[in-house]
Amino acid sequence: MTLSLRARIAVPLIGPPIDDAVVCVSDSRVTWCGPWKGRPAFVGEPLIDLGEQIVLPGLINAHCHLDYTSMAGLLPSPRSFTDWIKGLVALKSSWSTTEFGDSWRKGAEMLLRSGTTTVCDVEAIPELLPAVWSSTPLRVISFRELIHLKRGDGARDLVNNAVEAMAKLPVEAGGLGLSPHATYSTTSDLLEVAGAVAQKRQWRLMTHVSESDEEFEMFMYRHGPMFEWLKGQRDMSDCGLGSPVQHLERIGFLGENLIAIHVNHLWRHDAGLLGRNKVSVVHCPRSHAYFHHLKFPRTDLERTGVNICLGTDSLASTRRTESEPVELDMFAEMRSFFEAAPSIPPETILRMATMNASRALGKANELGWIGEGALADLIVIPFAGETSQVYEAILHHRGPVAGSLIAGRWAIEPRL
Numbered sequence: 001m002t003l004s005l006r007a008r009i010a011v012p013l014i015g016p017p018i019d020d021a022v023v024c025v026s027d028s029r030v031t032w033c034g035p036w037k038g039r040p041a042f043v044g045e046p047l048i049d050l051g052e053q054i055v056l057p058g059l060i061n062a063h064c065h066l067d068y069t070s071m072a073g074l075l076p077s078p079r080s081f082t083d084w085i086k087g088l089v090a091l092k093s094s095w096s097t098t099e100f101g102d103s104w105r106k107g108a109e110m111l112l113r114s115g116t117t118t119v120c121d122v123e124a125i126p127e128l129l130p131a132v133w134s135s136t137p138l139r140v141i142s143f144r145e146l147i148h149l150k151r152g153d154g155a156r157d158l159v160n161n162a163v164e165a166m167a168k169l170p171v172e173a174g175g176l177g178l179s180p181h182a183t184y185s186t187t188s189d190l191l192e193v194a195g196a197v198a199q200k201r202q203w204r205l206m207t208h209v210s211e212s213d214e215e216f217e218m219f220m221y222r223h224g225p226m227f228e229w230l231k232g233q234r235d236m237s238d239c240g241l242g243s244p245v246q247h248l249e250r251i252g253f254l255g256e257n258l259i260a261i262h263v264n265h266l267w268r269h270d271a272g273l274l275g276r277n278k279v280s281v282v283h284c285p286r287s288h289a290y291f292h293h294l295k296f297p298r299t300d301l302e303r304t305g306v307n308i309c310l311g312t313d314s315l316a317s318t319r320r321t322e323s324e325p326v327e328l329d330m331f332a333e334m335r336s337f338f339e340a341a342p343s344i345p346p347e348t349i350l351r352m353a354t355m356n357a358s359r360a361l362g363k364a365n366e367l368g369w370i371g372e373g374a375l376a377d378l379i380v381i382p383f384a385g386e387t388s389q390v391y392e393a394i395l396h397h398r399g400p401v402a403g404s405l406i407a408g409r410w411a412i413e414p415r416l
């Protein structure tokens with residue numbers, strides 16, 4: 001099956017924007033991307049002229065909890081991170097599997113219509129898989145959430161049982177990974193076992209790391225609200241020895257296959273440890289604003305070569321604004337990031353939501369850009385400006401996309 005798309009402009013990201021461009025697709029891959037004038041002798045049919053629009057790579061949401069989508073606005077504005085987590089745990093326990101499933105599907109629809117084509121999702125309710133995968137054309141990489149607070153063999157059984165169940169799933173429906181939930185909600189035993197399994201199976205790991213000052217305080221100094229809350233239920237012998245990042249380094253958990261979520265609080269050499277170990281970090285701008293965390297340490301991380309991506313996190317930690325509905329939307333995340341750091345070029349921000357994320361997933365050779373051999377995951381948005389302003393136009397795009405192609409098939413038919 002072939003298809004060609006002509007458009008006012010294509011943004012391949014591996015080269016400069018192309019005016020009057022054509023993108024040729026065969027089955028699930030791009031076979032050519034370049035100027036209409038220099039097109040190959042054979043341009044695959046049908047040829048669709050998108051007119052005054054931009055074709056760009058589909059966005060990659062590097063961190064999400066789709067099953068929490070319907071929790072939007074249900075948790076009160078947090079006085080502290082620990083209070084918020086307690087509220088989330090209580091809310092989760094009151095929900096049925098059906099509610100989580102409906103919530104997951106609602107979130108996937110929001111992401112699709114706002115231009116995401118790949119999502120890295122933390123699965124707290126594994127029973128939803130694989131049915132929810134077949135409910136969406138999105139490329140979903142599902143990271144099985146693992147929480148364990150006590151030392152001992154329980155961790156090994158927990159991981160092995162989870163992996164055994166996951167290995168039975170039809171892998172073609174999505175990629176798989178493990179998500180030891182957070183530094184504070186896991187033990188060293190669990191992290192060690194999960195790290196070894198991920199290494200063996202060549203899976204990615206996704207863990208919340210150094211998200212709040214309360215977690216930082218707990219690991220560094222053995223006190224604070226999170227320490228007080230967890231000390232009766234968690235083995236705290238790993239606290240008082242250094243920062244959350246140092247904790248992961250001691251266990252040997254830092255590596256190229258780790259996608260560390262948030263990383264808002266760094267101790268002296270933490271950025272260097274993450275950079276040296278080739279860890280990728282996901283920043284979730286609207287979730288960051290919701291909790292009023294300290295400024296995201298982007299420059300420290302970039303200086304040591306850390307690959308930074310963007311994610312939505314969940315709607316349970318996204319604030320309602322006057323101007324926009326509360327929806328999972330990577331364009332809203334890019335804009336929120338830009339508002340906090342207006343000196344960063346829009347092109348750099350778009351790369352965080354595309355190429356940087358594909359690198360974090362180990363898929364840099366086929367995802368997050370447009371060119372020969374890339375997966376045909378493309379989105380279309382209207383454009384009426386100057387070519388030199390194309391990245392600004394992308395950053396400020398609002399509302400649904402005008403088309404979405406995933407693996408060479410229309411997930412949203414193009415609006416002409």
Ligand SMILES: [Zn+2]
Nearest residue numbers: 065261313314
């Ligand atoms: Zn999260």
